Amino acid sequence: MGHHCCSKQKVKRGLWSPEEDEKLVKYITTHGHGCWSAVPKLAGLQRCGKSCRLRWINYLRPDLKRGSFTEEEERIIIDVHRILGNRWAQIAKHLPGRTDNEVKNFWNSCIKKKLVAQGLDPKTHNLMPTSKPNCYNNNLTNNTSQFPSSTTPFTISSPSKNNFDPTKSSPLLDINPALLTLPPQINIVANEPNIPIENYPYQENGVLMSFKDQNPNSTFDFTNAASCSSSSLDHTNIPSSSPFNQTNGFIDESVMWGAPNGMDTMELSQPSEGVAPTLHAVGQEQQTHPQNYVNGRVADFNDATNEKGMEIDGNCAGNAFDFEYMESALMPCGMLYGGGNSIEQLQWDC
DNA sequence: AAACAAGACAACCGCCCATGA
DNA sequence: TTCATGGGCGGTTGTCTTGTT
Known part of the structure; x- marks a missing residue:
């Protein structure tokens, strides 16, 4: 079955010939594509408009970078x-x-x-139930964590188109409330409150994301975490191998997000000029100090309650939500980003 | 050298959404 | 408000290339 635009036409399918490419390139560079459904006829091609569009976007555009991925x-x-x-x-x-x-x-x-x-679920990036890499097991050799090796406190879902558009709304993260516990005395102190937003490597539609280890020396301070009475972790004796240990460069996701009964919603508030935007956890007692700055963001948790799951609002131009913060939280065993490079760690050999 | 398998990549399919009549 | 249409996107399939036996 063809597309709307070409269902009435007899169109050629399959690989594009150099001649067809030449016709399409010549037409687009001269006239622009305008209405794609009209392009085949105007360019003298026996192709459907969608096929032309796809060919142009994926292979003929002059700004495309070819070759292997770096x-x-x-x-x-x-x-x-x-x-x-x-x-x-x-x-x-x-x-x-x-x-x-x-x-x-x-x-x-x-x-x-x-x-x-690597034993990671490509959908969730969590460890798969049957996989227990050593790095993670090492962190579980003590009884300070109740997290099963196959699970992280929350995962990022792939929401349907109906409820999610990162350019318009907030990505939803599925949180497993049962796994969200907050250690009462985990220090999270961000040392770098004012990283210029232009330093963020990934930017789109005003949403700035940093996955780089911008400040490997940063530590974190959950000074108010003691208010989380339901934490089941024993935080008074955290061994050096623990995910909570700051010197090993890995902070467990449960620490990072710290929500005893389900930190329900996080949202970024639009900053006023010269003031860092804030990351709120709606549905949670305030747990972090306003100076819990991470790469230009204040981690700010307020009191409301709901059951929506975490949201990160990417609407505001200039938002610089720190995904280093998030990535640290998301990595199941801390093996990738605590102080290393994911590529090096995984030894991609493509 | 031929046959087969696996991998890589190009293209198509079908759905959804936005827009305009 | 409804419908038709075009564009965009993710999933899937088909084809070609490369490696192995």
Whole structure:
């Protein structure tokens, strides 16, 4: 069955010939594409408009970058995928010169398999139930954590189109309330309150994201965390191997987000000029000090309660929600970003 | 050298959404 | 408000290339 635009036409399918490419390029560069459904006829092609559009966008555009993905690109894909899921078009926007199709193919043919080989669920980036990499087991050799090795307190879902558009609304994160506990005395102190937003490497529609280890020396301070009475963790004796240990460069996601009964909603508030925007956890007692700055963000938790799950509002231009913060929280075993490089750690060999 | 398998990549399919009549 | 249409997107399939036996 053809598309609306070409169902009445007899169109050619399959691979494009160099001659067809030439016709399309010549037409688009001369006239622009305008209405894609009209392009085939005007360009003298026996193709459907959608096919022309796809060919142009994915292969003929002059600004496309061809060739293998770099390690940096791979890392970006992994990082952004962890946040957005299979939203290839959104992911591709973080990779100049790459298309959603290219990213998708690269993911399916390479990255996905390697994540699986690492025992990570390519959908959630969590450890799969049957996988227990040593790095994670090491963190569980003590009884300070009740988290099962296969689970993190929350995961990023791949919401349907109906309820999620990162450019318009908030990505939803599925939180497993049962796993969200907050240690009462975990220090989270961000040392870097004013990183210029232009330093953030991934930017789109005013949403600035940083996955880089911008400040590897940063620590965190949950000074008010003691208010979380339902925490079941023993925080008074955290061994150096614990995820809570700050010196090993890994902070457990439960610490990062700290929500005893389900930190329900997080949202970024629009900053006033010269004031850092804030990250709120709606549905949670205030747990962090206003100076809990992370890469230009204040982690701010307020009192409201709801059951919606966490939201990160990406609407506001200039928002610089810190995804380093998030990535630290999301990594199941701390093996990737605590102080290292995900690519190095996973030893991609594509 | 041939056959087969696996991987990589290009293209299509079908759905959804936005827009305009 | 409804419907038709075009554009965009993610999932899937088909085809070509490369490696292995």
